Amino acid sequence: MNLNSRRQFFAGAAASVAGLVVARSALAGLPEAVIQTSVATAPPLVPTTGRLYNPVVTLNGWTLPWRMNNGVKEFHLVAEPVVREVSPGFKVNMWGYNGQSPGPTIEVVEGDRVRIFVTNKLPEHTTIHWHGQRLPNGMDGVGGLNQPAIPVGKTFVYEFEARRPGTFMYHPHADEMVQMAMGMMGMWVTHPKARHPHISEVDRDFCFLLNAFDVEPGSKTPKINTMTDFNIWCWNSRVFPAIDTLNVRLNDRVRIRVGNLTMTNHPIHLHGHEFLVTGTDGGPTPPNTRWYEVTTDVAVGQMRQIELVADEEGDWAMHCHKSHHTMNAMGHDVPTMIGVDHRGLVGKIQKVAPDYMLMGERGMADMGDMQMPIPDNTAPMMTGTGQFGPLEMGGMFTVFKVRKDQKPGDYSDPGPYKFPAGTVAYEWHGALPQTTRPTGSTGTAPVAASAIKPSGKGGMSH
Numbered sequence: 479m480n481l482n483s484r485r486q487f488f489a490g491a492a493a494s495v496a497g498l499v500v501a502r503s504a505l506a507g508l509p510e511a512v513i514q515t516s517v518a519t520a521p522p523l524v525p526t527t528g529r530l531y532n533p534v535v536t537l538n539g540w541t542l543p544w545r546m547n548n549g550v551k552e553f554h555l556v557a558e559p560v561v562r563e564v565s566p567g568f569k570v571n572m573w574g575y576n577g578q579s580p581g582p583t584i585e586v587v588e589g590d591r592v593r594i595f596v597t598n599k600l601p602e603h604t605t606i607h608w609h610g611q612r613l614p615n616g617m618d619g620v621g622g623l624n625q626p627a628i629p630v631g632k633t634f635v636y637e638f639e640a641r642r643p644g645t646f647m648y649h650p651h652a653d654e655m656v657q658m659a660m661g662m663m664g665m666w667v668t669h670p671k672a673r674h675p676h677i678s679e680v681d682r683d684f685c686f687l688l689n690a691f692d693v694e695p696g697s698k699t700p701k702i703n704t705m706t707d708f709n710i711w712c713w714n715s716r717v718f719p720a721i722d723t724l725n726v727r728l729n730d731r732v733r734i735r736v737g738n739l740t741m742t743n744h745p746i747h748l749h750g751h752e753f754l755v756t757g758t759d760g761g762p763t764p765p766n767t768r769w770y771e772v773t774t775d776v777a778v779g780q781m782r783q784i785e786l787v788a789d790e791e792g793d794w795a796m797h798c799h800k801s802h803h804t805m806n807a808m809g810h811d812v813p814t815m816i817g818v819d820h821r822g823l824v825g826k827i828q829k830v831a832p833d834y835m836l837m838g839e840r841g842m843a844d845m846g847d848m849q850m851p852i853p854d855n856t857a858p859m860m861t862g863t864g865q866f867g868p869l870e871m872g873g874m875f876t877v878f879k880v881r882k883d884q885k886p887g888d889y890s891d892p893g894p895y896k897f898p899a900g901t902v903a904y905e906w907h908g909a910l911p912q913t914t915r916p917t918g919s920t921g922t923a924p925v926a927a928s929a930i931k932p933s934g935k936g937g938m939s940h
């Protein structure tokens with residue numbers, strides 16, 4: 479350390495002591511509004527005040543810091559317009575909280591007294607509804623019913639005890655259709671205050687929201703009057719391949735919490751493992767009510783908490799099973815072209831319309847690595863590249879990465895899986911057997927193709 483940097487070091491130390499004194503005298507004022515500018519998955523926010531717990535990891539998101547004020551946990555949410563990078567090169571004008579959509583995750587412990595300051599920097603009024611919580615009626619956040627809406631520029635205070643452990647969400651209940659279509663939402667996790675008979679301790683605890691937008695390719699602002707015809711299917715306002723992977727250590731016990739604030743249901747499917755649904759909107763499920771699944775449907779307004787032991791190494795797909803939700807924006811009026819032979823036609827059309835291209839003559843796999851020109855601000859419809867080539871995915875898709883050498887507490891991406899020799903599907907180079915087909919449209923027994931003799935006049939017809 480040279481003299482100059484030493485001087486700066488002491489100056490900084492003095493400033494932070496002064497800052498601490500100011501902060502103490504300012505407890506009567508608003509807590510600092512922490513703003514997040516990064517779209518990366520933040521490391522878990524380990525609690526340094528209040529009761530201890532094992533924190534969650536929010537996919538492409540973060541947890542809101544708090545301050546303790548006479549035993550009350552105080553948070554400050556700022557509702558405001560934000561620009562969210564949905565995937566690299568695709569930025570959308572959204573509304574959110576503290577710099578991002580979705581807003582930060584709020585983590586507390588059962589029995590905590592919580593005070594949340596909400597500042598409205600939107601161009602219209604708003605409220606926050608604490609979806610799923612037990613709380614006094616006047617704190618439930620339905621504008622007009624439980625409280626006056628928070629006017630533009632004003633700050634309201636919500637205060638209640640986090641009575642029930644579980645996975646919750648928050649979102650506006652004022653001009654709700656517009657504000658949710660613009661991305662206003664967040665997660666809330668209440669950890670149990672002691673060992674809970676229905677809540678197991680886990681090594682990794684992930685959470686994310688399912689959300690959707692209607693953004694015309696090439697435009698930057700969601701359409702807010704869309705009823706069901708959304709085209710950008712997101713996890714935490716990100717689409718594949720921009721959704722971070724879930725990286726775990728072999729044999730970790732893993733919990734994944736999912737909330738749905740889109741306008742349709744999403745069957746969430748995990749490859750390679752069975753899981754139990756250990757929690758719903760109503761809290762932890764009693765163990766004797768659980769059964770194993772590989773897909774669980776998360777309906778509109780629901781939360782689901784799944785748990786598994788990650789005991790199979792590899793790069794396992796995890797996605798919504800509605801196949802049009804694992805694609806990015808496309809026109810809805812694209813006809814099915816499979817089986818239509820357009821040979822020669824494209825060239826003729828291109829003479830009069832040079833940009834004309836044909837989609838999906840042999841399926842749509844060509845789209846996966848097609849260098850087709852797309853409008854400036856959108857995501858390719860089918861994209862992502864793995865070690866064997868294009869994944870032809872988009873939207874609600876990511877990878878669950880299980881590695882034996884992933885360190886405890888390390889959430890970084892370990893890179894592509896190294897397949898042990900002889901464990902990857904391979905091409906058959908031997909001879910193919912004869913194809914067998916039934917004899918007629920109502921045929922019962924398969925017959926070798928070579929056994930079908932050309933029928934004589936009228937032989938097979940009626």
Ligand SMILES: [Cu+2]
Nearest residue numbers: 744798800803
């Ligand atoms: Cu879906």
